[in-house]
Amino acid sequence: MRDWVLRFNERGPDGLIDGKAPGAQPLLSAEQRHALLRVVEAGPIPASHGVVRWRLIDLAQWIWDEFAISISKQTRSRELRESGYRKLSARPRHHAQNADAIPAFKKPSPPSWQRSGRCSRAARP
Numbered sequence: 001m002r003d004w005v006l007r008f009n010e011r012g013p014d015g016l017i018d019g020k021a022p023g024a025q026p027l028l029s030a031e032q033r034h035a036l037l038r039v040v041e042a043g044p045i046p047a048s049h050g051v052v053r054w055r056l057i058d059l060a061q062w063i064w065d066e067f068a069i070s071i072s073k074q075t076r077s078r079e080l081r082e083s084g085y086r087k088l089s090a091r092p093r094h095h096a097q098n099a100d101a102i103p104a105f106k107k108p109s110p111p112s113w114q115r116s117g118r119c120s121r122a123a124r125p
Helices: 002-016 030-042 056-067 073-082
Strands: none
Touching: 030 056, 056 073
């Protein structure tokens, strides 16, 4: 009750409406985010980074090496999505898959228009 009275005294009736909670402070500062985005844009250098493309775990390790901040893969993924990046993954393929046999197993698409199989006797010619 005391909190409501204080909020009402501060902001009037609008103070009684519950607002969005502020949440936790971001782990990376704006400068650190810009540095990370520059590294993502430039891509990894295989000789120095040891990878040919960035994975979330590799970026988390880079953040630890550069800024000594421990960050989870989920948090890193969320921040990259907010920056406009998307996770890409290759479609899995069996190692013994025969590319020549694939067309033989594909089903043809049904025609876009079919005559109904059930017609009344009056409608038949």
